[in-house]
Amino acid sequence: xxxxxxxxxxxxxxxxxxxxxxxxxxxxxxxxxxxxxxxxxxxxxxxxxxxxxxxxxxxxxxxxxxxxxxxxxxxxxxxxxxxxxxxxxxxxxxxxxxxxxxxxxxxxxxxxxxxxxxxxxxxxxxxxxxxxxxxxxxxxxxxxxxxxxxxxxxxxxxxxxxxxxxxxxxxxxxxxxxxxxxxxxxxxxxxxxxxxxxxxxxxxxxxxxxxxxxxxxxxxxxxxxxxxxxxxxxxxxxxxxxxxxxxxxxxxxxxxxxxxxxxxxxxxxxxxxxxxxxxxxxxxxxxxxxxxxxxxxxxxxxxxxxxxxxxxxxxxxxxxxxxxxxxxxxxxxxxxxxxxxxxxxxxxxxxxxxxxxxxxxxxxxxxxxxxxxxxxx
Numbered sequence: 364x365x366x367x368x369x370x371x372x373x374x375x376x377x378x379x380x381x382x383x384x385x386x387x388x389x390x391x392x393x394x395x396x397x398x399x400x401x402x403x404x405x406x407x408x409x410x411x412x413x414x415x416x417x418x419x420x421x422x423x424x425x426x427x428x429x430x431x432x433x434x435x436x437x438x439x440x441x442x443x444x445x446x447x448x449x450x451x452x453x454x455x456x457x458x459x460x461x462x463x464x465x466x467x468x469x470x471x472x473x474x475x476x477x478x479x480x481x482x483x484x485x486x487x488x489x490x491x492x493x494x495x496x497x498x499x500x501x502x503x504x505x506x507x508x509x510x511x512x513x514x515x516x517x518x519x520x521x522x523x524x525x526x527x528x529x530x531x532x533x534x535x536x537x538x539x540x541x542x543x544x545x546x547x548x549x550x551x552x553x554x555x556x557x558x559x560x561x562x563x564x565x566x567x568x569x570x571x572x573x574x575x576x577x578x579x580x581x582x583x584x585x586x587x588x589x590x591x592x593x594x595x596x597x598x599x600x601x602x603x604x605x606x607x608x609x610x611x612x613x614x615x616x617x618x619x620x621x622x623x624x625x626x627x628x629x630x631x632x633x634x635x636x637x638x639x640x641x642x643x644x645x646x647x648x649x650x651x652x653x654x655x656x657x658x659x660x661x662x663x664x665x666x667x668x669x670x671x672x673x674x675x676x677x678x679x680x681x682x683x684x685x686x687x688x689x690x691x692x693x694x695x696x697x698x699x700x701x702x703x704x705x706x707x708x709x710x711x712x713x714x715x716x717x718x719x720x721x722x723x724x725x726x727x728x729x730x731x732x733x734x735x736x737x738x739x740x
Contacts, residue, residue, distance in 0.1 A: 367417055370403035371430035379699070382435025382545065386702060391502040391547030392441050397471075400442050405431065407469040408442075409450035409584060411573035414465040416453060418573060421648035425591040432595025436706030437545035439595050441473075441500035443588030444546075448472040448508050450584055452526055454573040455563035461571075464506070464526075473501040473529075474508025474551075476581075477714070478522050482511035485556060489513065491525050492554045496537075499548040507532035509553050510565070522565040524581075531555045542702075542709030575655040582715075583651055583665045589715045590644045590672040594637070596710065597679040600703035601633050604686040607693050607700065626689045633682040640675035647671045663727055669715070670724035676716040680707050 381396040400406060408427050410416025419427065424446075432439025449472040452464060464470060480493020491511050498507065507529045513521045535550040563569070570577045577584070608630070611620040620626050647668040654661035687694045687704050694700045710716070733739055 367403070367405060367408055367419065368423065368426045368430060371405060371427050371434075374399055374403065375430065375434045378431065378434035378438050382438050382702070383699075385437065385545035387697070390545065392438055392500070392545050394503075396435075396438055397503045400431075400438070401471070404469070405442050406445050406449065406471060408446045409587065410446065410469050411450065411453040411577075413572040414453045414461050415469050416450070420574075420576065421587050421652055422645055424587050425594065425645060425648070428588055428591025429595040429598065432592040433599045434595075435545075436592070436596050436599075436702060436710070437543050439592050440543055440546050440706075440710070443592050444499045445471050445473060445504070447585050447588045448474060448476070450573075450577075451508075451524060451563070451581065452561075454570055454577040455524075455568040457560050457571055460558070460560040470505040471500065471503055472506045472508060472526065473498045473504035474506075474526070476508055476510040476524050478510040478512050480509050480511035480525075480553065482513045482523055482525065482557075482562075484513065484515055488556045488558050489523070489525065489562060490555070491527075491557050492552075494535075494550070494552050496550045497548045498532075498534075498551050499543075499546040501529070501532075501534065501549050501551060502547040504529050507551060507553065521567065523562045524565060525557045525562040527553055527555050527557055527561070540709060542705035542707070544705075575658070575660075576652045578655050578660040579651055579662075579665055580660075582669060583648075586665075586669050586672050586715055587648060589676070589710075589713065590648070590668070592710060593672065593676040593679055593707070593716070594641055594644070596703050596707050597633075597637050597640075597675075597683070600679075600683045600686060600700060600707070601630070601637060603698075603700040603703065604630060604633070604690060607690050611690065611693055613691050620689060623689070629682075629685050629689060633686060636675075636678055636682050640671070640678070643671045644668070644675060666720070666724055666727055669720040673716040673718070673720040676707070676711050680711045683707050 381393045407416035412418045428443045475495040475497045482489040482491045506526045508526045533552040537550040608620040651664040
């Protein structure tokens with residue numbers, strides 16, 4: 364039986380070509396790329412088994428998402444974002460909805476889940492209205508997601524996730540960007556009555572299905588995709604730089620780029636960053652999942668995984684910039700390295716890899732500090 368990782372590897376050359384085609388045409392991810400990823404079940408990597416997904420653990424999901432982003436940053440982004448969003452609803456919604464949502468297999472989901480909307484209770488439903496951005500993969504999606512704060516008549520507001528058929532979302536466009544161009548991460552508007560069983564609470568969710576790793580919540584699931592994506596883009600950039608260096612000699616250079624000790628040093632630094640980041644990311648997610656398996660889901664460990672991913676993404680941006688300066692006009696022209704350069708800069712702006720995670724990580728460290736450093740466990 365072919366694993367999802369084997370399927371992603373088998374598609375690498377084809378997805379690289381499809382990604383380049385979409386970039387050149389200025390279009391969303393191609394229909395062919397979507398078809399291939401869907402037929403290979405790659406959109407179901409994180410989705411619970413009970414509704415037809417593969418429900419990979421963090422380590423295996425990281426492998427798959429890394430491989431996809433290595434082939435093409437935009438394709439890797441769309442698939443990891445779609446798999447993550449679909450996984451939410453596969454675990455945290457009751458059968459009354461998942462029987463509908465997954466009736467024809469694992470669907471394609473896109474959307475922004477920041478709390479940009481307002482959800483007004485309306486019987487057994489909510490009227491949700493809001494404007495959203497960054498609906499990655501919305502061009503091909505079946506469902507559009509949203510985040511909202513509720514407006515109850517009494518009691519505290521809740522932060523809920525909701526989903527509607529894409530036909531109920533007004534697509535506004537507005538995706539003229541430097542990187543991740545083929546994700547078609549359009550702005551959109553939702554103004555719909557949404558049955559309550561198509562919603563769940565960000566912090567007060569119920570796990571209806573799926574393994575104990577789903578008890579770690581939204582941030583854990585979401586960051587797996589971002590970590591795998593950053594690893595894949597960084598892997599491709601390093602490998603492209605090494606290939607270019609074999610035949611590159613800059614006009615003002617005294618030797619070929621591959622013999623330049625400054626380039627060699629920076630290439631080794633980039634490779635070292637990749638290996639260090641890969642190890643920390645995998646260790647952090649494994650520790651978080653281990654806590655959940657022991658019925659003690661530890662949000663502090665989730666915080667470490669968030670920091671590992673944020674740190675690696677931001678440092679990768681710097682490392683790819685350094686390689687870009689060595690490569691010169693070969694990186695200036697269209698090609699895989701240029702795509703990786705632009706995509707990592709686009710991805711580094713996402714909230715899931717923002718400095719907020721670094722500050723939270725530092726605050727947790729300071730809060731746990733004993734009076735004497737030697738007493739630290």
